[in-house]
Amino acid sequence: xxxxxxxxxxxxxxxxxxxxxxxxxxxxxxxxxxxxxxxxxxxxxxxxxxxxxxxxxxxxxxxxxxxxxxxxxxxxxxxxxxxxxxxxxxxxxxxxxxxxxxxxxxxxxxxxxxxxxxxxxxxxxxxxxxxxxxxxxxxxxxxxxxxxxxxxxxxxxxxxxxxxxxxxxxxxxxxxxxxxxxxxxxxxxxxxxxxxxxxxxxxxxxxxxxxxxxxxxxxxxxxxxxxxxxxxxxxxxxxxxxxxxxxxxxxxxxxxxxxxxxxxxxxxxxxxxxxxxxxxxxxxxxxxxxxxxxxxxxxxxxxxxxxxxxxxxxxxxxx
Amino acid sequence: xxxxxxxxxxxxxxxxxxxxxxxxxxxxxxxxxxxxxxxxxxxxxxxxxxxxxxxxxxxxxxxxxxxxxxxxxxxxxxxxxxxxxxxxxxxxxxxxxxxxxxxxxxxxxxxxxxxxxxxxxxxxxxxxxxxxxxxxxxxxxxxxxxxxxxxxxxxxxxxxxxxxxxxxxxxxxxxxxxxxxxxxxxxxxxxxxxxxxxxxxxxxxxxxxxxxxxxxxxxxxxxxxxxxxxxxxxxxxxxxxxxxxxxxxxxxxxxxxxxxxxxxxxxxxxxxxxxxxxxxxxxxxxxxxxxxxxxxxxxxxxxxxxxxxxxxxxxxxxxxxxxxxxxxxxxxxxxxxxxxxxxxxxxxxxxxxxxxxxxxxxxxxxxxxxxxxxxxxxxxxxxxxxxxxxxxxxxxxxxxxxxxxxxxxxxxxxxxxxxxxxxxxxxxxxxxxxxxxxxxxxxxxxxxxxxxxxxxxxxxxxxxxxxxxxxxxxxxxxxxxxxxxxxxxxxxxxxxxxxxxxxxxxxxxxxxxxxxxxxxxxxxxxxxxxxxxxxxxxxxxxx
Numbered sequence: 001x002x003x004x005x006x007x008x009x010x011x012x013x014x015x016x017x018x019x020x021x022x023x024x025x026x027x028x029x030x031x032x033x034x035x036x037x038x039x040x041x042x043x044x045x046x047x048x049x050x051x052x053x054x055x056x057x058x059x060x061x062x063x064x065x066x067x068x069x070x071x072x073x074x075x076x077x078x079x080x081x082x083x084x085x086x087x088x089x090x091x092x093x094x095x096x097x098x099x100x101x102x103x104x105x106x107x108x109x110x111x112x113x114x115x116x117x118x119x120x121x122x123x124x125x126x127x128x129x130x131x132x133x134x135x136x137x138x139x140x141x142x143x144x145x146x147x148x149x150x151x152x153x154x155x156x157x158x159x160x161x162x163x164x165x166x167x168x169x170x171x172x173x174x175x176x177x178x179x180x181x182x183x184x185x186x187x188x189x190x191x192x193x194x195x196x197x198x199x200x201x202x203x204x205x206x207x208x209x210x211x212x213x214x215x216x217x218x219x220x221x222x223x224x225x226x227x228x229x230x231x232x233x234x235x236x237x238x239x240x241x242x243x244x245x246x247x248x249x250x251x252x253x254x255x256x257x258x259x260x261x262x263x264x265x266x267x268x269x270x271x272x273x274x275x276x277x278x279x280x281x282x283x284x285x286x287x288x289x290x291x292x293x294x295x296x297x298x299x300x301x302x303x304x305x306x307x308x309x310x311x312x313x314x315x316x317x318x319x
Numbered sequence: 320x321x322x323x324x325x326x327x328x329x330x331x332x333x334x335x336x337x338x339x340x341x342x343x344x345x346x347x348x349x350x351x352x353x354x355x356x357x358x359x360x361x362x363x364x365x366x367x368x369x370x371x372x373x374x375x376x377x378x379x380x381x382x383x384x385x386x387x388x389x390x391x392x393x394x395x396x397x398x399x400x401x402x403x404x405x406x407x408x409x410x411x412x413x414x415x416x417x418x419x420x421x422x423x424x425x426x427x428x429x430x431x432x433x434x435x436x437x438x439x440x441x442x443x444x445x446x447x448x449x450x451x452x453x454x455x456x457x458x459x460x461x462x463x464x465x466x467x468x469x470x471x472x473x474x475x476x477x478x479x480x481x482x483x484x485x486x487x488x489x490x491x492x493x494x495x496x497x498x499x500x501x502x503x504x505x506x507x508x509x510x511x512x513x514x515x516x517x518x519x520x521x522x523x524x525x526x527x528x529x530x531x532x533x534x535x536x537x538x539x540x541x542x543x544x545x546x547x548x549x550x551x552x553x554x555x556x557x558x559x560x561x562x563x564x565x566x567x568x569x570x571x572x573x574x575x576x577x578x579x580x581x582x583x584x585x586x587x588x589x590x591x592x593x594x595x596x597x598x599x600x601x602x603x604x605x606x607x608x609x610x611x612x613x614x615x616x617x618x619x620x621x622x623x624x625x626x627x628x629x630x631x632x633x634x635x636x637x638x639x640x641x642x643x644x645x646x647x648x649x650x651x652x653x654x655x656x657x658x659x660x661x662x663x664x665x666x667x668x669x670x671x672x673x674x675x676x677x678x679x680x681x682x683x684x685x686x687x688x689x690x691x692x693x694x695x696x697x698x699x700x701x702x703x704x705x706x707x708x709x710x711x712x713x714x715x716x717x718x719x720x721x722x723x724x725x726x727x728x729x730x731x732x733x734x735x736x737x738x739x740x741x742x743x744x745x746x747x748x749x750x751x752x753x754x755x756x757x758x759x760x761x762x763x764x765x766x767x768x769x770x771x772x773x774x775x776x777x778x779x780x781x782x783x784x785x786x787x788x789x790x791x792x793x794x795x796x797x798x799x800x801x802x803x804x805x806x807x808x809x810x811x812x813x814x815x816x817x818x819x820x821x822x823x824x825x826x827x828x829x830x831x832x833x834x835x836x837x838x839x840x841x842x843x844x845x846x847x848x849x850x851x852x853x854x855x856x857x858x859x860x861x862x
Binding site: 025027032033036051052053059062065067069070072128130157189191192193194197198201202203204221223224225 | 433658659
């Protein structure tokens with residue numbers, strides 16, 4: 001009996017030592033499928049176990065705040081560049097120069113080399129093709145009475161991409177459009193996916209500022225929706241990966257960042273209908289970066305107004 | 320040893336239950352280590368929160384009214400008319416209770432939303448949608464969940480009124496309406512008041528429905544605000560704790576009120592000689608009306624949400640809805656095959672349910688046994704039942720975050736086990752206490768006289784007699800813990816989804832079809848467990 005126990009103990013120790021190549025804890029937003037694939041591939045390549053927490057940008061920021069006393073996260077990925085900038089401003093982020101940094105899209109690594117835009121999404125207008133066979137209206141034109149009570153927007157306090165768009169649009173054009181849209185009966189059905197679901201089922205016919213990668217994957221599955229980028233432009237927001245200053249596993253965190261810019265990881269990004277962060281990897285399954293009309297972005301100004309603008313959208317649209 | 324057990328238990332329970340509650344008060348009134356009521360008062364009087372408090376109380380009141388309208392007629396039908404014979408309704412009316420509120424409200428949302436299932440079946444019903452996505456819909460869905468509590472309570476109260484009273488009234492010439500007014504109603508007001516207060520507390524404590532349907536219509540209540548301040552950036556634990564303290568206060572006042580009513584307004588009518596209640600034989604027309612009412616209640620509280628959840632789990636492309644050729648079982652397969660999350664969520668939930676039910680069974684039995692020596696033990700052990708679970712979980716979160724250096728279980732699965740044990744301890748305590756109260760002291764005395772040592776008597780007399788109580792407590796904890804939503808949505812560690820958070824996440828950010836497939840699995844699992852539980856306790860009734 002004692003012998004078996006001893007053997008068992010030795011075995012357990014051996015297994016846990018073999019497993020203990022280390023861990024890296026990564027907080028990342030949707031799409032969950034991509035997050036899981038990246039984690040599994042990184043584990044297979046390095047033997048380092050990836051512990052993930054998946055949530056919306058709002059939930060991730062909240063979790064970091066809760067754990068401030070006892071930091072857990074090594075790498076944090078957000079869907080909002082402006083939120084990334086404000087984390088950097090509050091001094092939480094470690095600087096690092098990743099391998100392959102020269103191949104990254106210009107501007108997708110900030111000047112302090114703290115925010116790594118390993119992928120990006122853009123928001124567009126997504127519409128239900130069973131209700132609107134054709135649509136190409138510009139943002140402001142959707143305030144027209146023919147679309148009354150049939151328009152929605154993702155909750156910018158939950159969706160980082162939508163938050164950045166609102167900040168960028170308001171910074172450039174002011175509040176008139178959103179006020180008119182709200183007056184035209186615009187609703188806020190929830191985070192990105194819930195908002196997309198509302199337009200897919202036809203609960204509303206049109207979704208403004210819906211993230212594009214979600215739409216492309218639903219379209220590929222055969223859902224009756226389509227997407228376009230209005231001509232006055234949209235915001236392409238790089239999704240920043242960042243290393244926490246308080247990372248318990250700093251070396252593994254850096255390895256994970258290197259991995260995110262590796263060719264394999266970038267191909268997975270492209271397969272998930274996101275815009276890849278490297279210039280030498282391109283999408284074949286969606287609009288590419290140069291095909292998307294963009295609003296000129298002043299990220300510092302946007303960061304300053306993004307949170308209150310997001311809250312304002314929810315106030316405007318509250319019933 | 321036997322005298323030390325109650326003291327040991329009081330210490331354990333204080334650490335488990337009282338300390339987290341104190342942390343809430345501490346967070347509320349000691350914002351920077353200094354006593355100050357300003358934060359708490361500012362939070363409560365902040366116009367937004369004041370409005371929220373008003374709407375929580377209004378919601379509670381409306382749900383009491385609507386669920387009374389459903390429960391009172393049913394209680395009468397099932398206690399005093401020939402419908403009392405149909406015992407299978409007892410099981411049927413457990414279905415709304417077995418369907419977790421968050422799943423039922425998702426079902427309702429999918430059914431009622433614009434171009435949702437209802438409009439696909441009956442396009443002209445479009446006008447109902449706007450009406451449903453308002454306070455009215457929220458009140459209905461919540462009433463549909465809680466009415467069985469009131470129904471069961473009132474049914475038992477009505478059954479307890481001896482027919483002799485009714486007959487005496489009839490002999491003295493009082494007609495049926497007069498007997499209802501002068502006899503039934505005064506005898507039942509106490510019970511009704513208790514039932515109404517219970518429904519009220521359950522409503523303002525509920526998190527599932529407000530977090531799904533309530534959020535859709537922008538209707539904030541206590542529980543959703545406490546959750547939001549504690550989980551969405553910017554985090555404000557102080558505000559969360561202030562609201563939680565107020566909610567604790569409201570619940571305590573209601574429980575005291577209930578206690579007062581129990582003492583003053585309930586009549587001791589059990590124990591009269593003729594307790595067999597007379598069954599009214601209904602005329603065909605009245606019987607038909609009863610059938611229509613029962614069918615309508617079953618249709619609205621069970622058929623619609625279940626239909627909606629099951630249909631949504633089978634739809635292939637959501638854009639095309641209910642349409643021939645657009646059905647698939649693929650969502651069920653995807654839950655298990657697309658990634659590890661589905662299987663992980665199921666195994667985490669089963670693990671949590673089994674561990675917490677087992678620990679609670681040991682701790683709860685110990686509490687029930689020592690409550691004969693010290694009422695304090697039972698008093699503390701039953702606190703979790705009196706308070707909203709979100710309040711306790713918030714307390715646990717604050718307390719274990721604070722003592723992380725000494726006891727580093729925050730952020731691990733063990734804090735969830737701990738939280739489940741605390742939340743569901745009252746089930747075991749109550750089941751075991753009730754089987755203990757049925758054991759006559761003479762049995763134990765006989766054991767002692769025959770020379771059994773206390774341990775022997777316990778093992779051979781007490782334990783076998785309370786084993787059913789322990790088993791029932793274990794199963795009940797298992798069923799409720801399996802689908803628990805509040806704990807995992809506040810303190811689940813990284814990488815950890817449970818069935819409830821999986822469903823929520825799929826509903827809000829993933830695939831609705833997959834979420835609803837998991838919901839169907841969850842309901843089926845609960846129902847089967849409940850049937851086993853019923854089988855397990857059934858023989859006791861015939862003894």
